[in-house]
Amino acid sequence: MSRELVVLGTASQVPTRHRNHNGYLLRWDGEGILFDPGEGTQRQMLLAGVSATDVTRVCVTHFHGDHCLGLPGVIQRLSLDRVPHPVTAHFPASGREYFAALRHASSFYETAELRPEPVSGDAHVLETPVGRLTARRLRHAIEAYGYRLVEPDDRRMLPDRLAAYGIAGPSVGTLRADGHLDHDGRRVSLAEVSAPRPGQVFAFVMDTALCDNVYALAEGADMLVIESTFRAADARLAADYGHLTAAQAGRVAAESGVRRLVLTHFSQRYPDPRGFLDEARAEFPGDVVVAEDLARFPVPNRRVPSGG
Structure with missing residues (x-):
């Protein structure tokens, strides 16, 4: 079964002609985890060949619009397509009212089973059919969480x-x-x-200033999807607004032993994405990609222990 990231959108607060608001589907064996469905996600799913039935879980990092305004369309599509399995939704507990408002933003006939399971505290651990999902509190203007999926070790x-x-x-x-x-x-x-066959690790880090939990989420990740809203020249702006630069994202990857680094969530002020790549590679001379809308990135093959 496949393990890959399907990128649905890569813009930050303002979309561009080539970048939709956020949206990321992680295919992980039988699970389809939809992260941060921003405005337009339902249409991006269609263009990417992702159906509503592929979604088994939704993870929202925080309730700024570019990370959640696609929820009404996605939730209603679950019912329109009569998705037969329950879909669990995780989001910051402080945003319950926002989630409820988005869930019932307009009239529709609800047939799908949506199970809200908000997260809270510094670290919230959830058990899923494919591994342990941990939500860790980040540092942003409003309550925000990153997510880390860890597959159990095997042989x-x-x-x-x-x-x-x-x-x-x-x-x-x-x-x-x-x-x-x-x-x-x-x-x-x-x-x-x-x-021994170590389990694979996936980490998802969106809007945040640099903090300890960024490193805790990224530690040993086979794939780290991380915001790099700003370039290094605008590091002061990044700090003021609770965001990361591409150089900081690269440094996190290097210090955390990440295998594949996926940069995303780019400010519209930068027309050429190559600058993000160059800055991240200067800190992390490993596997770095600049996400593009509708791109697909496989999770790297499992690590082989030395002597294994």
Whole structure:
């Protein structure tokens, strides 16, 4: 099953001819997590080939319009398309009234099941079918949260070791489930025929000034999607308005051991996106991409532990 980010919009407060307001769908096996559906997200989903039935969870970082004004259309589309599964929605608890107003912004026949589950505190931990989702408080003009999805660690079966012990077929599943298998007069442990397989990590950081929780969200992420609203020359503006520069985003990635850095949420004042890329790469000479509307970025393959 695929794990990829589908970019629906990359603008900040003011959209441009080429950049819609925010919107990001993370496809993660059977889950489809929609982050920050800004105005126009429903149409962007159509252009990107994303259906309402793909969405299983919605995560809103905060209630500034460019991160949430697409909610009414998306929520109503869930019912229009009669999405058969429940859709959970996470958002700052302080914005309950905003969420309620957006949810019922106009008359519609509600058939889909939407389950609001607001987040609060410095760190709010949620269990999902694909891993642990943690919301961490960021530093912005209003209450805002970033999100971090961590897949549980697992083990990778080693075919040569299985063959050496003569284990095949359904016995492999039994060994994995029980942690051991009695075979040919001896007990074979899972550790003898497998290697650690670290779970993958995805992090999503939007409007915030630099703070400890930015690093906590980004730590060891296979993919970090992060705002870089401003260029370094406007670092004072970034600090005044609670935003990051591309250079700061690159520094966070470098210091946090990020594997793929996705820059987004660009101010309309910069016509050439290459400047964001250059500034981030000066701090993080790794895998950096400047997000474009309707682009798709795969989550990097799992890390292979040394000696694994």
